[in-house]
Amino acid sequence: MPVLITVLILVSAGTVAAEAVPVLEEPNEGGNVPILIYHHVSNSVNSIYNVPPAVFYNQLRQFFDAGFVLISLSDYFEDDFGIPEGRKPLIITFDDGYENNFRLLEDGSSDPVCAVGIIEGFAEEHPDFGRTAVFFVNAGSRAVPFGDEATAPAKLRWLVENGYEIGNHTADHVNLKSCDPYQVRRQIGLCQAALYELCPELLGHVRFFAYPYGQTPTDPESFKALETGEFDGVSYRMDLCLKAWEYPAPSPADPAFHRQRFAIPRIEMHVCEGGNGHAPRWVIAQPNLYVSDGDVGSLWE
Ligand SMILES: [Zn+2]
Numbered sequence: 001m002p003v004l005i006t007v008l009i010l011v012s013a014g015t016v017a018a019e020a021v022p023v024l025e026e027p028n029e030g031g032n033v034p035i036l037i038y039h040h041v042s043n044s045v046n047s048i049y050n051v052p053p054a055v056f057y058n059q060l061r062q063f064f065d066a067g068f069v070l071i072s073l074s075d076y077f078e079d080d081f082g083i084p085e086g087r088k089p090l091i092i093t094f095d096d097g098y099e100n101n102f103r104l105l106e107d108g109s110s111d112p113v114c115a116v117g118i119i120e121g122f123a124e125e126h127p128d129f130g131r132t133a134v135f136f137v138n139a140g141s142r143a144v145p146f147g148d149e150a151t152a153p154a155k156l157r158w159l160v161e162n163g164y165e166i167g168n169h170t171a172d173h174v175n176l177k178s179c180d181p182y183q184v185r186r187q188i189g190l191c192q193a194a195l196y197e198l199c200p201e202l203l204g205h206v207r208f209f210a211y212p213y214g215q216t217p218t219d220p221e222s223f224k225a226l227e228t229g230e231f232d233g234v235s236y237r238m239d240l241c242l243k244a245w246e247y248p249a250p251s252p253a254d255p256a257f258h259r260q261r262f263a264i265p266r267i268e269m270h271v272c273e274g275g276n277g278h279a280p281r282w283v284i285a286q287p288n289l290y291v292s293d294g295d296v297g298s299l300w301e
Pocket of ligand 1: 095096211212213
């Protein structure tokens, strides 16, 4: 039975009210790590894949109150996150690179109502929560990240410089289920090339992939083409490939982690629970979640 300790912190100097935050639990570094998927964050998109800005903010608050801390996908892959003892790692991903994920204002700051702006605003108020996310984008002759060719380079650079990550989601949002190895290499290579052209700072740093429609290739050779390959002079290597509509991901300290890294599960977040989507309370209630012991790396190192 975990020892529960409630920590009280003052919201700000001179504030009489105190805020109850994170419930600290016994370390469990073999536990699972929730990797969330969001798509739209908008007040106007009518889709089950839309979480309005106020709801998104509220979901961040629920995770913060439950003791979660944001970590990057790189830190997860490398088992290299030093979050405080008793806290639980959480990874946020966005698929498809919608315009409402990231808008830059004229002064170079993020629009407070886009997804990045909401994470930034929440982190200003709750620095312990962290600020990072991964954007799995489509890029190529028919797709440009965040919906605007003119501003895509500046947005990608801003994300890289501010601790966010960019992942490959194919050039044309193709379902890889029935793709042959050439088609896999082409879709990944074209996306990779377009991202490098838009943002040379990304060179060598796009090493995570999210399957469109959550579907993996069925042909073993196509599956192999995901890991490493080359198309039109651009080579790539994917360290993690992420699925969709599932459950918390294995601990990077799990001895089976490296065998599972091309089928890492994620959890789709919706406004309401139902179908493939979940709300924070479902994630928070999952058994056997990873709880940090306060040191970088796993228990077994
Ligand atoms: Zn997608």
